[in-house]
Amino acid sequence: MILNGSQIVIECLKEQGVDTVFGYPGGTILNIYDELYKNSDDINHILVSHEQGAAHAADGYARSTGKVGVCMATSGPGATNLVTGIATAYMDSVPLVAITANVAKSGLGKDSFQEIDIVGATMPITKHNFIVKEIEDLAPTLRKAFKIAKSGRPGPVLVDITKDVTANKIDFESKKPEEIKRYSDMITEDDLNTVAEMIAASKKPFILVGGGAVISEADKEVREFAQLVDAPVCDTLMGKGVIEGTNKRYTGMIGMHGTKTSNFGVTECDLLLVLGARFSDRVTGNAKKFANNASVVHIDVDPSEINKNIKADASIIGDIKEVLVRLNKLVTPQNHEDWMKHIEEMKEKYPLDLDKSKLTGPAVIDSLYNITKGDAIITTDVGQHQMWAAQFYKYSRPRQLITSGGLGTMGYGVGACIGSKMGNKDKICVNIAGDGCFRMNMNEIATATRYNIPIIQIVINNHVLGMVRQWQTLFYGKRYSNTVLNDAVDFVKISEGMGAKAYRVTTVDEFEKALKEAIELNIPCVIDAQIDEDDKVFPMVPANTAISEAFSEEDLAARGYDC
Template sequence: MKLSGSDIVVRTLVEQGVDVVFGYPGGTVIDIYDSLYKYSDELRHVLVAHEQGAAHAADGYARATGRPGVCIATSGPGATNLVTGIATSFLDSTPLVAITGNVPWSQIGTDSFQEIDITGITLPVTKHNYFIGDVRDIAPTLREAFRLARSGRPGPVLVDIAKDAQRATCDFEPLEAPVEPDPVAPYEGDLLPEVAMCINKSSRPYVYCGGGTIASGAEEQVARLADVIDAPIATSLMGVSAISSDNPRLLGMEGMHGHYAATKAMAAADCIIALGVRFNDRSTGDRHSFAQGTRIVHIDIDESELSKNIPDTYDLKGDLALTLDRLIPLLEETTHPDWDATIASLREEERACEDAREGLTPANVMRELDRRLTPDVPVVTDVGQHQMWASQMLTFRRPRSFITSGGLGTMGFGLGAAIGASLGTHDRVVLVIGDGGFGMCMTELATAVTNRVPVTILLLNNGVLGMVRQQQRFICDGRYSNTDLDRRTDFVAVARGFGAEAERVSSVEELGRALGRALAAEGPYLVECPIDKDELVLPMMLPGGTLDNLITRGDE
């Protein structure tokens, strides 16, 4: 059948199993939006308040579901407004397809109104991108984009389509099923027996898993590996929720603001089995002094990550779940009573550092939220101190139930991502956010209210840019330059102005009751919780520090 290019865009999205897209119309995508109108019974479009919100919503959708999220924007500022969201997706390996319009092919290179080289701009932060000037290329290119976004290490792909290609017509033959990603394979070299021997000889093994564990669906294999070799498990920030919080081997998140026992145990291990992690600076501190004399077995589907930041003893390129299925049978089932005793001692030291103060402390706020969460409710965070408190103190029972921006650390990510996660799962989500990040994305309350998205927003308001201010305390001798916000914004009034329900609490008891109401509401509900501006995220490893030098008290 013969269709216009814009109709082909929408029909191909439907063919690829897309049920919702996030976007904002404009001149160079007006034809795509006309097609969205025609096919609105088959594909839902969510109109956001800002294109960056569309990218974050598509990202949150993908993180919650494992399926590619889709966002649409016009040329020029519409396309460039997507860039931060695309980069956020790229740094955290999220499958995303961004579709932009551009000026007609005949005007490319003339600096016409809202012309921009968006493929050139996004080249460093996409797995691949395309510019389409011929209508006949639209369907095969979009299919290729979805295949690439999902294959291997997932990531974002951008497809830029000239306006005249959207208006032209050609024959279109739909596929009966979505294009499948490239098949994954286990490590196929001959090192497995040698790796198994290395792990078997270890007396202090340590399993460290990241976002690749979730992407591979390797949660059961990781837990089985730790049981066989009698090892503790820790995660990176992106690996939070990969292992259920009720697994007795889980020490929690490791790194700059990770759990004390998880971070100290990594420093003491003699063999680190690294599974789908990047060993970035937040995990290692000073990488030149990290893991000296420690053997590192690193398994990742992306060869470029192997020995990139830290020299590994063994590099195994392959799908994590499939590779562990081959490795685990080669391992000897064993116990390490001395190492277990060390881990138990570190857990005791960690418990001694726990915050037992009364009142609206971050610890009490997180405990009250955790008591009211059910395992099926995903938690989304923005970026800052609240993000670390949530990752440290909340419990997670299933993968993809913790959604956050790790690699890029994008303030303003939270509300858009929460909207996307909720619409992807067709369920309630909880957003934990600070006043700094909320100030960057609160316009998306309009999107949440209009679409009656059941998102519970827990706003921790300390009136400062807390994470930067915390570093100023330790690094700049308390010279707090431009991190005290001094804003008079009434967030409850703002939320109500957008049409959301909202209230402010002043005690833990009020917080509990407010969360009960918020979690039962049909649409968005904001609970503002004031906390002291001098609250700290502890433990803390200073930038460039080492794992054995953690700050555990505010007076250190």
């Protein structure tokens, strides 16, 4: 059948099973939006308040569902407003297709109105990108974009389409999407046997789970693997939910704000089994002092990650789920009773500090966990609240914590929460933000109210840029340069002005009452939770020091330091 380029875009989205698109229209992409209007029964479009919100919403949709998220924007500033969201997805290996429109082919390179080389601008932050200047290339390019976004190590792909291509016509034939197979070509019997032998020889093994295990949806295989190896398990921020937060083997997060048990245990272990993690500096601390007593086994789908930050003594390259299906058949059940007892003693000795006598970040997260029975999808912005969400909510499944790990994007959470809710309408979806983050993209609350998307926004409001202030307190002589936000901004009034139900709470009881009501109302709600400006995240590892140097507030007090 003969279709124009805009019709082809819509038909290709249908081929790929896309049911929701997040975006913002403009001049060059109007033809595509006209077709979206005609196909609104098949594809739901969410008009965001800002294009960055569209990218974050598509990202949240992708992370929480495992599907490819799709966002759209017009040329020039519309396209550049997607950049932060695309970079966020790139750093965390999120499958995303961003569709932008550009000026007509004849206007390229002439400084036309709202012209930008978005392909050049996004080249370093996409898995791949394209500019489509000919109608013949449109359908093959879109199909290739989805395949690239989903295959191997996922990532964002940008497709820029000139306006004339959206209007030109060509014969179109629908095609069934290619099957995406799990990457296993580089898994060898020798590598599998080597790792199985190292496991058999180990006395003190430790398993570190990263985001790759979430992407691979390998939770069943990881839990079986941990049982076979008889090892404790820690995770990175991106690896939450692969091992249940209530599992007796689980020791908590590793790294800068990881538990002492995880940091000390990894330092003491003789074999570190790393499943889909990239050894971020926030995980390793000083890389030269990381897991020096251990042989390191690194299992990852991306060969470029092997030996990039930490030298591996053995490695297996392939999809985590596929690797563990094979490896679990080779590993004979181990018994490390003394080691597991030692880890359990450390967990009892070094618990996370939770004080519910007053409203604090940890108290908010603990109440949220209890009231939602640990079943909510939690999105976060970036900062202290993000770390508290990682520490105190016990995640039971992959894709339950949706957060910006690699890029650390303030303003990520509201859009991501909208995207998560659109992909998981049966789940309670809660975004946790600090007041500094909420200021950045709180306009997306208007998106939630426009469509009555029942997200719950919790603002942990300490009237400062909390994480930066924490560093200023500990390492910069309490010189609070530009981190105090104690002004006249009223989040309750602003949220009500955008159509949301809003609460201000100052006690644990008030918070719990507001949260229960927000869940029952099932409408967009904002809870402004007021906490002390000097609440801090502990444990903490100073930058560029060994994770074995993790300290708590009690440690600082014992040294006579007033924080």
